[in-house]
Structure formats: structure tokens, C-alpha cells
Amino acid sequence: MTFSNSDPVHVAFAGLDLHGIYISGSDGNAVVKLSSGYNICVPEVLCTPAPECSAAQPHHAAAEPLKQDANLPLLSIISTGGTIASTVDYRTGAVSSKFTAEDIIRSIPELAGIARYHTAQPFNVLSENMNPAMWQELARAVRDEIAAGAAGVIVTHGTDTMLYSAAAVSFMLTTPVPVIFVGAQRSADRPSSDNAMNAICSAKAGVSDLGEVVVCMHATSDDVECALHRATRVRKNHTSRRDAFQSIGRAPVGMVSYPDGAVTLGKDAVLRGTHELRLLDRLESRCALLQYYPGMDPAVFDAFSGYAGLVIAGTGLGHVGTDCIAKIAALTAAGTLVVMTSQCQAGDVCDRVYETGRDLLDAGVVEGGSMLPEVALVKLMWVLGNTTRREDAVRMMQTNLKGELDYDLGREM
Template sequence: MKKKICIIYTGGTIGMEETAYGYAPAPGYMKKTLGSMQELKDPEIPDYDLIEYSPLLDSSNITVDNWNQIGADIRERYFDYDGFVVMHGTDTMAYTASALSFMLQGLSKPVILTGSQIPLCKVRNDARENLITSMMIAADYGIPEVCIYFGGKLIRGNRSTKVSSDTMIAFDSPNYEPLAEAGVNITINQKQIRREARELNFCPFTNNQIAVLKIFPGIQFEIFENIMTDKLKGIVIEAFGAGNIPQNDDSMLRMLQKAKENGTYIIVCTQCHRGTATIGKYETSKNLAEAGALCGFDMTVEAAVTKLYYLLSRHQEEREIKLLMETDIRGELTRDA
């Protein structure tokens, strides 16, 4: 029997039309375009159903509610299809892929996010290859993970980050090898694939206040003290190198102390494209350790943020959240990196 997949079209460059004001999404355009693509009539291409969101979303406007909507749509149709392709704008695709990886526990089918830098309406584009290969992998390769396919590589969703705004290779997986590469043939890296022998469990996210703070030379921490209220549930700090922050004045200590008193979770990631954060490796991270900060190891910021959303949505116990934040639960981190 021919395989069948579900395509969820949320918006993004891939389906935009050219207008007098620049590229813009157009309701109904994707259905018409897919119907006219001769490539999709080839026997190698699976059958598909298309779900088009209304309104179509610029990925810059994606919210937690939209993540929940995508996850719920997959959960509702999970047993009707062999796999899922989510067409999505590139700007926040890594966040959505990371969120879905935590939200959809126990996957046994592929969920592949893709998009493009140049829309389908242009003669020269990357959209066709990204879409066609995503459809083939979703139908026939049995990779039970949330992934991004882009620019010839299939990468784990919660290891992904956007690295370019104007080249065809827009995404990278800095600390984890690709799950597959598409050249003349599609080559699967089986040892990199994570498999869970469980039934699907869908956990929608609750809206919690989470902040991201990128450290830079000369940062004045007192600017951020006012956000350290008991409503702020977590802050992800993008630190220097292996998890270092400045120790020039007391304002940073006051900020960290306020976060600790309010029960705000502090997660430390590295700004470096590759490598890991290790709190306590250098003296300049000792204040983070004293404030009870959690180590993000080699997690991307996208994974750290969405993982914290997941843990706050599912767990109430502080001890359990702290333990799981530093534990690999979906292939998102390597403790010994």
C-alpha cells in the first residue's frame, strides 16, 4: 500500500507569492501550487493531505499557543498517517522543532519541519528540493524523531539552530551529527537516531514567563534587576566560553540572588557555536554555581528555552525540574561533551 503523509502548512517564505510590496503569504496558494507540481505525481512520492493554517503565520510571530496547535494537530491525526511534514518559516523553525520534540514523547513516526530561503513561486528556489525530500523521508525512512530537513541535511530538531539568513544551508546542528544526508542517495546515519519504545504522549505547554539574557563585555546587570520578579519562572543565560560571566560589580550578584530568592530557574548555555558550558570550570562562573544555576551543557538556546517550558508545564517539583533540566531526555544534550 502506498504511504500517506500529512503536510501541515503554517506559513513562511516557502509558500509566499510575489506582490507589489514584496513576498507575502496567500491563502490557498500552497494547495494550488502542490496540485500543479508534476514531481508530486511521481510514484516515489507518497500520497498526502494538506492542512493550511488560517491565518498563515510569519514565523517571527509564533507563540507557545502555536506550538500547542501544531502538536495537537499531529496528535489528533497521528494514527492516520505514516509521517508528518510541517512547512514553517525559517526564523523560529529551530524553536518550534525543539518544542515539538519535548511536547511529543514516544514518537514512532517522523515529524519533519522544512521551509525555504526562496519561495516556490520563483524559478530558482530551494523550496522544491526541501519539500520533496522531506516528504520522501517522512514516508519511507522510519525515523521516529522531530527533525529539520534543509539544504541536504536531516538534523535533530532540538539540536538545530539557524546559522544563515541568505544561504541555502540555513541550519546547522553544531554538537550532533546529521541524522541523514541527501546527495545522489539519501544516506541514513542509523547510529545517530534515537528510538523510544513507548506510545505517544502529548504534553501541551503552559504560558510561563521565561527570559534569555546574552552576556556581553560591559553589560550593566542593574538594568535587568527589575525583571527578576516572582513571575519570572526561568532565565537562560548565554554566557561566555564554558559558562563564564563578568565579576566586575555587585549588580550581577544582586540579580542572581533575587532570582534565587524568587525560585527562578537559571540555566547557563554557551554563546559558542560548538562546545559545552560547564559551571565551575573557571572562577568566573563561581557566582552562577553559588546561585544554584543549572548547566545547559551543549544544549542550544532554543532547546534550553523549550525544554524549560516543557518541564514547567509537566512537573511541579523543583527538585525534579532541576534534575531533568540537566538530564538528556530527548537527545538534546551530551553530559560528557
């Protein structure tokens, strides 16, 4: 008997009659996902068709159109790939992006009771393969969905670089509706997967009163609530925990409880309808991020000759070794806008306290305040893509545009 992926099967094994879904087969063996959520590998001869897999139901029947409630608000799901849209490749044991936005809706039936959906997939990549050109394409796709009438947009994305993409869209797009970036730390085929809860909470946030770009992920390791993190103040702080994402230096702008889906917004959350839709999607890609470390060879800075911008993640208040200052001065003299941030999780850069900091200011370095280094890089790309004069770029970098700073840096501290 030949089975196709997703065929229901019975497995007679070790005196048990098990029910599951056929996933793959090779060399006479079959991988079957049991109804418990666990996978087993058994000789394929032990598998027989379940009643749902009779001859009256063809193996390759086309998927039925999604049934949607016309009375519910319209959400758009833009799928870019990542773990939330991934499964295991049983040939290699690796996780790869395979599911489309429609696959996600079909696999999480609870979504159908929250909204009706339009889906789009501008590309399908693991997040380490994202780049600034894809950020631009993504921002345009989100703009198009909102302009077409979406009450909110959900962007499914790999978690490793989701903070970069979310920040980039936040700077490029002014939105009147929620734009929710969501991912998963564990793929859908794992019993501990967080994909379903994260997706459900993101849909609830998508129909809420929110009006800005956020990241929606588990708030704790338990299935209790998801946090809504402002796109310009979030960081992934753990490689694999379900609550890896944390707001840095402030509380999340909202919470979504589970399973009831109640959305609670903080007092500083931007509300739906506050802004009109606007897209400014120019980026200057010749920018870089460099983390300073003790003993760094000043020649490292030579690699950034000709760059339009450089963000340095310095120590403490925003310092580097004094032997690096001459190289930085040469960069700024040649036209590179150099922005100083801190490796610390919280607090402001202030290069006016110690002698090294004053020398950095004399070398032309711009203070980045409380901006996270990754966010400062994305903002610098956007600022330099939309300005021509250095003084305008400096002013914009030191102005709180999307909640990335605690206050405008021109203000007295």
C-alpha cells in the same frame, strides 16, 4: 481582455512571441511569469489568451480534486506558512504567505509519486509571528494526524524561527513516525527557489525508517542532497543561503539525496516504531532568554522579576560579569529557575572551573551543559509546564531527553 491570476497568456514583445502565466495587473501593465521562470512587466495590451485560456475553459473553474494513489503510504502536510508557502505580492514587492498545503502539492507534482496526502492548516503566519500557544496547537495537530494513521507528518514552516517550533514539538510529542519540519530560503516564484527540492526530500524522509522530529533543508548550496537535522541540535546560520541550517556539535541524523530520494540514516537516528505516541503539551510561557554582553547593566535582570524561568547565554564556560551575580541570586531566591548556557557553538557549560562560575552556582544557577540557548529556552518552558518542584525541574533540565544534551549532566564528566 481581462485576465485572472494564473491564466496562460502569449506576450508579443520586442519581436518575440513569449509564453507565460499571468500573475497580476495594474495601471495598464501586467506581470507575467515566463516559462523560463523569470518574470516580466509589459503593457497588458500585449497579452493575448493562450490556447489553454480559451472560452471553453472558464477562468474561475474550481480546482479538481487531488488524484492520489491509494497504494502509497499516507503523509500529512501541516502548513503554517513561511517562505515555502509564499509568493511575491506584486503590489508591494514583499513576500507573503499565501499557499495552502494543497497548493504546495499541486505545484510540486513529484510529491504525488511518493505518497498520498492529507492536509491541514492550523494557522498561516510568517515565522516571526509564532508563539508558544501556536507551538501547542501545532503539536496537537501533529498528534491528531499520527493518531489518524499518518505514516509521517511534514510541517511547512518559516525558517527564521523553525528551530524553536521544531524543538518545542520534539519535547511535547513522543512520536513513532517521522515528523519533518521543512522550509525554504527563497520563495517559489524565484528561479533559485529551494522549496521544491526541500519538499520532495521531506516527503522521502516522511516515508523512511526515521522515528523522530527533524528539520529537512539543503545540505549544500547545490541541489544535491538535504540534511535531516535533529530538532534539538539545529540552528539557522545564514540569513539567505540555501544551506543555512546546520547541525551543531554533531552530524545530521540523516541525509536525503536528490533527485533519487535515497534516505541514509545515521547510527544515532531514532527509528520508526521505537516509541509510542504521547503528547504532553503544557508550557510555561513566563520564561525568557538573555544574552550576556560585556558591560551589561545588572539592572537588566530586574526585567525578569516574577518570571518562572530564565536562560542566560553566557560567555565561554558559562559566565557573566561578577556585578550581575547578586541580581541573579535575587531572582533564584524569588523562585525563578535560572539556567546557564554558552554563546559558543560547541562544548559544555562548566561553572566549576573559575571563581565566577562557582559564585554563579552558589547563586542558584543551573548548568545547561551543551544545550543550545534557544533549545534550553523551549525545554525550560516545557519542563516548568510539567513539574511543580524545583528539584524535579533541575533534574529534567540536566537529563538528555531528546538529544539536546551530549549526556545526562548528573554523570561524571
